[in-house]
Amino acid sequence: MQHILEAKGISKKYGDFQALHNIDLKIPKQSIFGIMGPNGAGKTTFIRIINQITMPDQGEVLFDGNPIQPDDIQQIGYLPEERGLYKSMKVGEQVLYLAQLKGLTKKEAKDRLYYWFEQLEIDDWFDKKVNELSKGMAQKIQFIVTVIHQPKLLILDEPFSGFDPVNANLIRKQIIKLKNEGATILLSTHRMENIEEMCDYIALLNKSEKLLDGKIDDVKQDFRTQVFQLSLKTDQKEELESHLKSKFELLPADFKTIAGNWKANVKLPESIAPNQFLKELMPLGTITHFNEVMPSVNEIFIKSVAEHA
């Protein structure tokens, strides 16, 4: 089975409010899957359904190929966006308690606790009370609680919020390490840079519907705009510019190039392939820069949501 999780036609209503409508999603094994969407799009409801906190009105969820069972939660690690800890409990006791709720024995829980305390550089925290911890420190504990039972699927809702850049980087490395060791990560975040640099797959929800999903590269392919960064060395810049303007749409250049060269963003019509365009350019000067502009996840997000507003 190549998908750790498969959602088929998931719908959920709260009273008159449609939280999710007919959502299909497939999350491939050993990938980082980014789930995005404006506030209120239904991300949290979807995540809660996977965690079996709420049940869908329609549709089904397959976990590792089979309809999801209550016992499967031991294979899932969930870091909610709104997360907390028992304030008056000691850090160590708390982690052991939550790990045991996930099915570990006390001994297993203890061994792994020490491993993770070491990994996150908090070896001497066992006897600290939670109300002595700063927000970032508490976040580390919550992360450990999420991963300590070695889940096959990790669901992380805004995992980096509250971390300083050093600790955010520490957590990011751990997430990638977990993926390389075989875990699948479902990452829900509004931080597009994290999606861009970490995710293999993405899905975008908006107003209870799925707008798009797929491999991040494929999605980007779909959103190509045929805009190319172009720079030429030539003595006749005015002639060049008016010549190109008459045939193509020119956009302001927002990239750096060799000083003194003519530059522009050129939008090619569907009918003209890049090579054909280059052929046309060759007599006009020395091409120093030719690069297709790929849409950022951020642009894809904004564009798709605006289209369905």
Added chain:
Amino acid sequence: MRNLKLIILREYLARVRHKTFVIMTFVSPIVIVAMIALVAYLASLNEEEENKIAVKDEIGVFQEYLGTEGNTSFLNYNRFSVDAALDSVKAQDLDGLLFIPDKNLAELNDKVQFYANNSPSKSLISKIENRLSNRITERRLTNANVNLETIKANKTEVNIITENLSGEKTSSLAKYVKMFFGGAAGYLIMMFIIIYGNMIMRSVIEEKTNRIVEIIISSVKPIHLMLGKITGNTLAGITQFLIWAILGGILLIATSFIFDISLGSPAATGSAEIKTSEIQAILADILRLPLGELVFAFVVYFIGGYLLYSGIYAAIGGAVDSEADTQQFIFPVIIPLMLGIYVGFFSVIENPHGTIAVLFSHIPLTSPVVMLMRIPFGVPWWEVVISISILIATMFCTIWLGAKIYRVGILMHGNKPSYKELYRWMKRGN
């Protein structure tokens, strides 16, 4: 099941290790003992107060009859006029002037007057009234040539000994013992339900505002979390009971030890003998109570009533965001408990087997309090069985409905829900 055990253990330890638990367990018995001692001390102060009353008796036959009684002494003021007597009473700061005008004995019933700055105690006035009316009656009987000795010799006092059909005898003293035991048991149950119900509610709110609840219910079902919480808190309550029972036992042994020593001292012998016989009578009455039934019923009604209300308390905790929002929901919960106490004190004691007492000892929201108050007076076993059955059935209902509200509520943040919304939550599927 394993998770339920883990939750119960955590809840239990969290509760028992908490400062308020330790304080409540060890300090509140001391506070209660101190309060009882204080009340006893104040009452004894009241008894020690001396009353001096001036008497102007124009007929002249009551003075010696009034005599001196306990802390009240009657002073002869016959030589003064009424006005002079009043001045003297004021000057000497006496407690009042009793004026008996020179009238025909038959007309005297509403002519006697008592002048006082501070209104006298009810018991003092009725004491004086009794003496005067006895004396007047005697005088009038003598005047009518009736032999007082004959009347005295033939006077018969009736003390009805009630005996129930199974042959248990009760005296009037026993009635007070029963009232005390039943009342105390019912009151304790009410206090425990409120105190421990609040603890559950607070602990639910804590988890919710902490936002740890979502982490936990991604591992366990909400109903398990709720049941674990309720069970853990119940066990903590039972622990507290046990500690109190042990402390009470030690205290009892200690006091009886001290009491023994005071019996040994010769000066106290006389009064101690009287006290001992009184104590023995009370002890006998206590032993005659259906103690086994009472203890058994206390445990069953405590657990049943507590679980019934804890379902409601947990639901309230789940529905709100902060303790400040709980007031409007708490009030309707406390009303039936208060009602139980009032019905108990006013109706059960008057007539333990009357319609109202029987009715309220079967309504599950009040039965733990009311039935416990009735049991010392003897309740047929089948009535107890019916009442407990209704209680347990309702308990499952409130926990089930409570869990439905709880399950939805713990994931809701923001505005305080209305009753209408709570009703919708109850109907909602998963």
